[in-house]
Amino acid sequence: DAGVIQSPRHEVTEMGQEVTLRCKPISGHNSLFWYRQTMMRGLELLIYFNNNVPIDDSGMPEDRFSAKMPNASFSTLKIQPSEPRDSAVYFCASSSGGQGVGPLHFGNGTRLTVT
Amino acid sequence: KQEVTQIPAALSVPEGENLVLNCSFTDSAIYNLQWFRQDPGKGLTSLLLIQSSQREQTSGRLNASLDKSSGRSTLYIAASQPGDSATYLCAVYQGAQKLVFGQGTRLTINP
Numbered sequence: 001d002a003g004v005i006q007s008p009r010h011e012v013t014e015m016g017q018e019v020t021l022r023c024k025p026i027s028g029h030n031s032l033f034w035y036r037q038t039m040m041r042g043l044e045l046l047i048y049f050n051n052n053v054p055i056d057d058s059g060m061p062e063d064r065f066s067a068k069m070p071n072a073s074f075s076t077l078k079i080q081p082s083e084p085r086d087s088a089v090y091f092c093a094s095s096s097g098g099q100g101v102g103p104l105h106f107g108n109g110t111r112l113t114v115t
Numbered sequence: 116k117q118e119v120t121q122i123p124a125a126l127s128v129p130e131g132e133n134l135v136l137n138c139s140f141t142d143s144a145i146y147n148l149q150w151f152r153q154d155p156g157k158g159l160t161s162l163l164l165i166q167s168s169q170r171e172q173t174s175g176r177l178n179a180s181l182d183k184s185s186g187r188s189t190l191y192i193a194a195s196q197p198g199d200s201a202t203y204l205c206a207v208y209q210g211a212q213k214l215v216f217g218q219g220t221r222l223t224i225n226p
Contacts, residue, residue: 004158033214043204043216091158103149104206104214106158 002026004107006092012113018080021110023092024073033104034067034077035091043091049075082114117142117209121217129225130197136190136220138205143183146208150179150190153202153219162203163190195224 005024013019025032034046047057049069057067064083069075079086089109096102118141128134138148147166151159163172163179165188171180178191188205204219 042218043206045214093159103161103164104151104159105161106151108156108158 004092004094004105006107006110008110009108010111010113012115013082014115015083016081018078019082019086019112019114021077021090021112023075023077023107025075025092025094026105027073029094029096029105030072031095032069032075033093034075035093037089037091037109046077084114087112087114117207117215119205119207119215119217121205121220123220124218125221125223127223127225128195130195132195133191133193134195134222136192136203136222138188138190138217140186140188140207140215142209143186144209145183148179148181148188148205148207149214150177150188151204151206153204159204197224197226200224
């Protein structure tokens with residue numbers, strides 16, 4: 001079991017550029033989550049997929065953020081255009097059994113810095 | 116709106132001590148509660164998952180309890196070791212399918 005795999009580990013970009021974060025969930029898990037972690041706000045849920053379908057995107061801060069899950073083994077989180085206040089660590093997590101049933105497994109995160 | 120609070124925010128104890136980390140939540144309508152550990156620069160590692168129908172879970176030196184009616188959970192760490200130093204977060208699954216996290220307790224175990 002390779003765990004949840006995220007890429008890149010670090011991303012430094014200039015304001016206005018497009019950023020794409022990638023995630024490969026654990027094989028067999030049917031739920032996928034994108035979280036953002038900052039010192040000020042802690043961990044915040046951005047969006048949640050179940051069986052590749054977005055279920056709740058109410059945490060997505062604004063239209064600059066979008067997420068897709070084209071198949072069960074891949075998801076992307078895109079920010080376009082990026083802004084300095086988007087700087088944070090972005091985590092992907094997956095679980096099995098639907099909401100609130102199985103434990104959540106996290107990737108190591110992508111540290112995004114927007115200058 | 117569910118709010119999760121962890122006290123204390125930071126804790127430093129000598130090696131070998133038993134310790135308790137506290138977590139409280141405002142809405143008792145939860146599916147389960149999870150305790151995580153986060154090491155610097157790393158993701159979160161799930162330690163224990165307590166279903167809403169359970170009162171406690173144990174794994175090695177860790178024991179987590181859940182009291183839904185009072186909106187509280189505790190994580191008990193026995194015979195603490197320097198390797199236990201990390202940030203510990205609790206999180207609850209509320210009815211809206213969201214896992215709501217506390218701000219965490221930063222634990223330091225001094226050799």
